[in-house]
Amino acid sequence: MAFLRDTATIFTREFAPVWRDPLSLVFTMAQPLLFLYLFGPLLAEGTATPGPAWQWFVPGILIMMCLSGPLMAGYFLLLDLIGGSMERLLVTPVSRTALLVGRTLKEFVVLLAQAVLIIGLAVPLGLDPHLPGVLTGLALLVVFGIGLGALSFVLAIVSAPGGELFYGVTQVVMFPLLLLSGVLLPVENGPGWLRAAASVNPVTYIVEAERALFAGRFLDTPVLYGALAALLTAIIGLHLGRRRIAMGV
Amino acid sequence: MIHARGLTKTYTIKRKTTVEAVRGVDLDVEAGQLVAFLGPNGAGKSTCLRMLTGLLPPTSGTARVAGHDVTTERAAVRAKIGYIGQKNGAGEAFRIGDELVTQGRCHGMPRREARARAEELLAVVGLDGLFARKPSTLSGGQRRRLDIALGLMNRPPLLFLDEPSTGLDPASRAEIWSHILRLRADHGTTLLLTTHYLDEADAMAERVVVIDQGRLIADGTARRLKADLAGDRLTVTLHDPADLPRAAELAAGLPGADGVTVDGGALTLRVAAADRALPEFVRALDAAGVKVDTAESSRPTLDDVFLALTGRTIRDKDA
Numbered sequence: 251m252a253f254l255r256d257t258a259t260i261f262t263r264e265f266a267p268v269w270r271d272p273l274s275l276v277f278t279m280a281q282p283l284l285f286l287y288l289f290g291p292l293l294a295e296g297t298a299t300p301g302p303a304w305q306w307f308v309p310g311i312l313i314m315m316c317l318s319g320p321l322m323a324g325y326f327l328l329l330d331l332i333g334g335s336m337e338r339l340l341v342t343p344v345s346r347t348a349l350l351v352g353r354t355l356k357e358f359v360v361l362l363a364q365a366v367l368i369i370g371l372a373v374p375l376g377l378d379p380h381l382p383g384v385l386t387g388l389a390l391l392v393v394f395g396i397g398l399g400a401l402s403f404v405l406a407i408v409s410a411p412g413g414e415l416f417y418g419v420t421q422v423v424m425f426p427l428l429l430l431s432g433v434l435l436p437v438e439n440g441p442g443w444l445r446a447a448a449s450v451n452p453v454t455y456i457v458e459a460e461r462a463l464f465a466g467r468f469l470d471t472p473v474l475y476g477a478l479a480a481l482l483t484a485i486i487g488l489h490l491g492r493r494r495i496a497m498g499v
Numbered sequence: 500m501i502h503a504r505g506l507t508k509t510y511t512i513k514r515k516t517t518v519e520a521v522r523g524v525d526l527d528v529e530a531g532q533l534v535a536f537l538g539p540n541g542a543g544k545s546t547c548l549r550m551l552t553g554l555l556p557p558t559s560g561t562a563r564v565a566g567h568d569v570t571t572e573r574a575a576v577r578a579k580i581g582y583i584g585q586k587n588g589a590g591e592a593f594r595i596g597d598e599l600v601t602q603g604r605c606h607g608m609p610r611r612e613a614r615a616r617a618e619e620l621l622a623v624v625g626l627d628g629l630f631a632r633k634p635s636t637l638s639g640g641q642r643r644r645l646d647i648a649l650g651l652m653n654r655p656p657l658l659f660l661d662e663p664s665t666g667l668d669p670a671s672r673a674e675i676w677s678h679i680l681r682l683r684a685d686h687g688t689t690l691l692l693t694t695h696y697l698d699e700a701d702a703m704a705e706r707v708v709v710i711d712q713g714r715l716i717a718d719g720t721a722r723r724l725k726a727d728l729a730g731d732r733l734t735v736t737l738h739d740p741a742d743l744p745r746a747a748e749l750a751a752g753l754p755g756a757d758g759v760t761v762d763g764g765a766l767t768l769r770v771a772a773a774d775r776a777l778p779e780f781v782r783a784l785d786a787a788g789v790k791v792d793t794a795e796s797s798r799p800t801l802d803d804v805f806l807a808l809t810g811r812t813i814r815d816k817d818a
Contacts, residue, residue: 252607259604267592326592334586335598338649341552341582343574344605 256345260352264326268360279364282315286372289434294376304377309460310433311372312365312391313453317424319364320399323357324406324416331410346495350403357399358392365391380466387463394456394480400487404494427453452479500657500689501528501551505560508546508713520546522713523560528691530656533683535704536693537801539813543713544693545585548659551691552582565657578606581650581658585665587642588649589634595645596621596630599652606653613652620648624678640671647678658682660692664699672696676703695813697801709805716808721801728807729799730755731773733780736765738790749783773797 268274276283286308294303330336339349365388369379402420409416430437430444431453437445448454459476467473506524511517521543528534536544549555551564553573562569565579589598596617603613621627624644626637634642643663650658663679664672680703682688694700700707701721709717709724717724737746743761750759750768753776758769770776773796784791805813 255607256605259601262604263593263597263601266594266597270594329592330590333590334584334588334646335590337554337584337586338582338588338602338646339605340554341577341580341584342602342605342653343577343607 253345253348256348257352257355259344260348261355264353264356265359268356275360275363275367278319278360279315279368281318282311282364282368283371285314285434286311286368286375290372290375302376302378304372304375305464306461308369308372308377309387309464310431310457311368312387312460313394313431313457314428314433315364315368316361316391316395316398317428317453319361320357320395321402321420321424323353323399324402324404324409324420327353327403328406328410328413328416331406332413347492350400350491350495353403354396354399358396361395362388362392379464383463383466383468386468387460390456390459390463390477390480393484397480397483397485397487400491401483404487404490407494427451430454431457433457452483455479500530500532501526501562501564501691503527503551503560503562506547506550506557506562507559508543508550508555509558519713521550521557524710524713524715526708526715528689530689531683531687532706533690533704534692534706534708535700536691536708536710537695537697537700537805537813538693538710539695539811542710544710545661546713547710548582548661548691548693552580552659553577554582578653579655579657581653581655583646583650583658583660583663585661587634588646589642591634593633594631595626595634595637598634598645599648602649602652608652616652617648620651623651624648625674638671640667640674643667643671643675644678647675651682654686655688656686657689657691660690662693662695664694664696672699679703697813701801707801709801709808711805711809717804724801724804725799726771729803730769730771731776731799732767732769732797732803733773733777733794734765734767734797735780735784735794736792738792740764742789745787746784746789749787749789750780753780753783769799 290304290307293307327336369377369384373379405419406416430448430451432448437448437454455472455475456479458472462470462472503524503526506521507519508521509517509519524547536547538544546555550557551562551569553569553576556570564576567575567579569576589595599617599620600610600613603616604610608616618630621630624647626641626644626648629637634645637645647663660679664675667675676699679690683690705720707719707721707724708715717728719727735746737743743764743766746766747759747761750756750766753768753770755771756768756776758767760767777794777796781791781794802812805811
C-alpha cells in the first residue's frame with residue numbers, strides 16, 4: 251500500500267511538468283518528428299526499402315524515440331542527484347524503489363503518448379497500420395523503453411555527482427545503436443562487417459519485430475527475437491536498477 | 500535526541516587509498532539543544548550529518564536518532580527528522596509549491612493536508628503567493644528559505660542543517676538565522692547544524708562542537724571553550740623597542756601566561772583573564788623601568804580556540 255502511494259507520489263511529481271506544459275512532449279520528440287517529415291518522404295519516393303515505405307519506416311522512428319526518450323531519462327535523475335532534491339527525498343520515509351519506479355512510469359506514459367502521436371501523424375502521410383499489430387508493437391516498445399530507462403537510471407546514479415560518464419556513454423552508445431539497427435536504411439544492403447555488427451545489436455531485432463507487427467505478421471520469427479531482446483533489456487535493466495538501489499543511492 | 504557512539508566512516512578511493520572521513524565520534528544531544536558543528540572544510544562535518552540522517556551507512560559505530568537506530572530503523576528515523584542539505588532541495592523543473600506537496604506526500608500526508616501545510620510554510624518563510632513559481636526565479640536567499648520550508652513539512656522535532664547560510668549575503672544570512680531561532684523558540688525544535696562561519700557559531704549556538712580531521716576535539720559553550728582553551732590576549736607596544744626582550748621575560752613570568760610573541764614593536768601574550776593580568780603586567784613593566792606606550796586586551800574568538808587546539812586556523816584551510 252505504502253509502496254503504491256509512494257510510486258503515485260513520485261509519478262505525480264515527475265509528470266506534473268509534462269501535464270502543465272504538454273507542448274514539451276512535442277519538443278522532446280523534435281528529432282523523431284524531423285525524421286518523420288524530412289527523411290520519411292525521401293524513403294517513400296525512392297525504392298530503397300522493402301515493402302510499403304511508411305510501414306517500414308515508422309517502426310524505426312518509434313525505436314529512435316525510445317533511444318532519445320527513456321535512454322535519456324537518467325539525465326533528469328542526474329540533475330536531481332547533482333542538485334539537492336534527490337538527497338532531500340531520500341531523507342523521507344519514501345520507498346527507495348518507488349523513487350525509481352515512479353520515474354520509470356512517467357517515461358512509460360510519455361513514450362506511449364509520443365508513440366501514439368507519431369503513428370497518428372504518419373497515417374495521413376501514407377501509413378496503413380494494422381491495429382492489433384500496432385497495439386502489440388506498442389507493448390513491445392514499452393517493455394524495451396522501461397528496460398532502457400532503468401539502464402539509464404543506473405548509469406546516472408553511477409555517474410553522479412560529476413555526470414561526465416553519463417553524457418559520454420549515452421553519446422557514444424546512442425548513435426551506433428541507432429545506425430546499426432537499420433532504423434533509417436536497411437542494413438541488408440550493407441557490407442558484411444556491418445551486417446555482423448547489426449546482428450549483435452538488440453535494437454536491430456526490436457526494429458525488425460516492430461516492422462513485422464505493423465504489417466500484421468504476428469508469427470514472423472523477428473517478432474519472437476524482438477520480444478526476447480526487449481524482455482532481456484527490461485530484465486537486465488530492472489535487475490541492475492534494483493541492485494543499485496539496494497546499495498543506496 | 501541524538502546518541503552516537505564510535506561513529507566512523509572510511510572511504511576507499513580507487514581500491515587503494517583509504518580516507519578516514521570520520522573517526523570514532525561520540526555525541527549526545529538532548530532535546531531542545533542548538534548545536535553547531537564547527538570545523539574547516541573537509542573536517543567531517545557533513546559526513547557526520549549524513550550518517551546521522553541515514554543517508555550514509557557508517558563504516559562502524561552506532562547512532563540512535565529521535566529514538567531509533569539509524570542503521571536498522573532508517574524509515575522511523577526519517578519520519579521524525581528534517582534535513583536541509585548543502586545544496587538546494589527543490590528540483591529545477593518543478594513548481595515550488597508542488598515540491599513542498601511532494602515532500603509532504605513522501606512523509607505520508609494526505610494530499611489535502613500536504614497542500615495546506617505547503618501554503619502555511621510558504622507564508623512562514625516569507626514566500627507566500629509564490630506557490631506556482633519555479634526555483635530558478637527565486638533569489639539565493641529565497642531558495643534557502645524554500646529549503647527550510649521543505650525540511651519542515653513533517654514538523655520534525657529534530658532538524659539537521661548542513662551549512663544553512665553559506666554563500667548568502669549578510670542580510671539573507673541574518674534572515675535565515677531569524678527563521679532558525681524562531682523555530683526553536685516556537686516549537687522547541689532540536690537543531691544540529693554545521694557551519695564554518697565562526698561568528699555564527701559563536702553568536703547563535705549554545706553548544707559548539709569543534710571537529711577536525713574526523714574527530715571531535717572540543718565541545719562546550721562558546722564562552723567556556725574560549726575561556727578554557729584560548730584565554731584572553733594582551734597586546735602592549737613599548738616606547739623603546741630595545742626593551743622588548745626584557746618585557747618578554749616579564750610576560751613569561753606572569754601567572755598562567757603563554758604564547759608570548761613579538762611582532763614589530765608590539766608584544767602579545769595569552770592569559771586566562773585579561774582584566775586581572777593587564778594591570779599587573781603594566782605595573783611589572785613600570786617597575787622594571789620599561790616605558791609602555793599602549794596596552795590593550797581582546798577577547799578570544801573561536802578561531803583562537805581552533806588555533807590553540809590544532810595549531811592551525813579555520814580560515815587558513817578555507818583560503
